[in-house]
Amino acid sequence: MTQKTIQLATAPDLVEQVYARLLDAISEGSLQPGTRLNQEELAAGFSVSRQPVLQALRLLKKDGFVEDAPGRGVQVTQLDVHWIAQVYQVRGSLDALAVRLATERGAKIDPELMQQGRGVHQTRDVQAMIQADLAFHRAIYQASGNPLIAQSIDLHWHHLKRVMGAVLQSSHQRQTVWDEHDAIANAIAAGDADEAVRLVQEHTQQASVQLTARLSEQIQNLKTGAQA
Template sequence: MPAQLLQIAAAPDLVDQVYRALHDAISSGSLAPGERITQEDLARRLAVSRQPVLQALRLLKKDGFVLDAPGRGLLVAPLDVDWMHKVYQVRGALDVLAARLAAAQRHRIDPKLIERGRRAARGRSVEAMIEADAAFHHAIYAASGNLLIAQSADQHWRHLRRAMGAVLQSVPQRESLWDEHEAIAKAIAAGNVDRAARLSDAHVTQAAQTLGTRLAARLSAHANQGSTA
């Protein structure tokens, strides 16, 4: 006799949709760091029942995007510069490995990804900038031929998207980032393993420094506003 399994209370795809909608709102700042949130209010705003919201919030809490609020309910987790630095350290190691493996195969990254990124950099949509950046780097992960790289990186990109959303709008050198991306892609296509790795390492290191500086300044400004309110 087959074992009895517990019934799923809500369709998995709906829970995933709610998770992504809330994660996008947290990443864009629509749900701000430290903001209190309730299951009932989110269900009303998303026009869904409370059950998928509850399950999505449990996943977001597990992933570190929401925390228990004092008293009752939840709040959006504050941004943490030290935590983001650690995330970038891991991402950097994965990016360098992926670039090496992709270059060893002389993989040609689709130039349309770079064109898409340059268009996004000239626009005002932070979401489009983040999606283009993620698409380029995930193309390198796929080109590496090692599925574990993309699987490992996905977990960290969830946090990276949030930090990028917080500061990317104010970064003046957005398009120059795509010069760096193009140089990495050319090194990979040429099969220059060492150059591809070196450029990838420099790219992530600079991105981490820029993001950390601007994120720290933003958090300091918010703290000063709070102390004078």
């Protein structure tokens, strides 16, 4: 991340650019939990002064992606099972609102998007699977007609991408995930808002249970390995 120079344009604001680049690297796993972030190295890597890096790190800390490191400095925040479960609670509520609004508007989810998602699921490409999953849910947010839903949930998805990436590297997305997506899309198309809400809440709950359980197992294995 910091070994080669990445030339950034002067606009938009440099703080926003540095923030976005670091956020992508953290959420996609290029910067692993516990990685120390050195201001001088980051500034050199982005070809900017330390000031936009400092401001970007402050924003990342406020949003929960960066934390104080032991001693001094900052590091990428460790994944926390309880925090992720809380993020899923918020996402579940927003997803439920989105599918209800989408259903009431007579929306339909693009069948091609569904087909592409199933195809990606077969590739076992972790980042592609995460992006396909996100594309499905973003289609629902857009179909809701309320732009505040997507804006409100975007930051939460960056947290979820972190845990999805960490977990799916060593295990697989459950086989039924795109069957669940299909059922949700069909309920929306059929105009059954109550069923769509029920299905998306069940879908989110299953994802939360599965991913937090696997994350807990990974964390425990790391602790056991460190003590051995």
